[in-house]
Amino acid sequence: MMVKVRAESLNFLKFTRNNRLAQQKATNITWHQAIVTVQDREALLNQKGCVIWFTGLSGSGKSTLANAVEQLLHQRKHHTYVLDGDNVRHGLNRNLGFSPADREENIRRIGEVSKLFTDAGTVVMTAFISPYRADREQARALIAEDRFVEVFVECPLDVCEERDTKGLYKKARAGEIKEFTGISAPYEPPLHPEVTVNTAELSLEECAQKVVSFLEKTDLVPTEN
């Protein structure tokens, strides 16, 4: 690792007073502060920090697929993390509702947190409906171009509704949930996603492999021997 002296660390010692030993260390210094960079962390983890941004209707399989991709990568000893409703809506974004402004802020914060994880060298996955193109483009704009992988989790509405894993479509049809994506609120599919997977036509394994193949092809993770 490159070691460079920072002005701050010298200031630190310069103002270390009433301590002869520390003063002495300042002159015989063998230890300088270096900044651990994103490249250092990536070298350690043998991968590139990046965001895999899953988008699609409720019930399309975003979380399931993100967890499947995470499993494949973890088996190859990569460091990964999945951001989803469970850990974000009840935590960081607990003070946000579902108004247009709050939805936008929800996605903005997820984008910013993804950026922090990317900077940490982690392969971070986000599994949110994220129905609006503009919001997804805002997230993309935060991240280096080759580190943002938009995955369109495609699945016909009727299949999602038939699955209705969380019982939300039933409630939306009964009018108990207002502005439900696909029923009473729009979903804007990506125009140029890096990867598209159709979860009504491919198995979970096939979908997950397709995502991992893209990461390999773009050198975000090394190709498995």
Added chain:
Amino acid sequence: MMVKVRAESLNFLKFTRNNRLAQQKATNITWHQAIVTVQDREALLNQKGCVIWFTGLSGSGKSTLANAVEQLLHQRKHHTYVLDGDNVRHGLNRNLGFSPADREENIRRIGEVSKLFTDAGTVVMTAFISPYRADREQARALIAEDRFVEVFVECPLDVCEERDTKGLYKKARAGEIKEFTGISAPYEPPLHPEVTVNTAELSLEECAQKVVSFLEKTDLVPTEN
């Protein structure tokens, strides 16, 4: 890694329609979805996810010390990340000012993001003045008891003011910055911090080693041979 079948992955296949191949795979399934847990990630990284929460006056050396601790841990091949004003105030928290409510929300979000990094298995460090005990306690309450390490970066006000690395004390004394911690706003020192380091008396290396020794003692990172 333990492999357990999740209901969701079965639903995924159950509703995979119009695709005989996928149906067939569902019966001959050899691949089941498992969730990668925090324990799995920690085993991979050979460490425990935790927060090292540095608190102290402006100029006390929080960021410098956090970077020094990060360097020591990185040399031992640990995965670390530092949250500080540079990457948080200009990103996730760019829409917050310095009103009491915004200061509280600032620390709340930092606590929530730290929790996500802890769950990812990372040793995450936060370097913010975080002057109020109540806010720090709120952050602590989010994290498992043995995973929150509060480090009081102690340094007399006059030494911080003499350092004045960012020129902020001068501006605060001139009245150009209002409610500046230590000058015109209170700093509440921790009552029971896990670690206290006095940066006016110890060298940067000694301070950093003291923090790392605590991590070793509490088994958050393995002791170096």
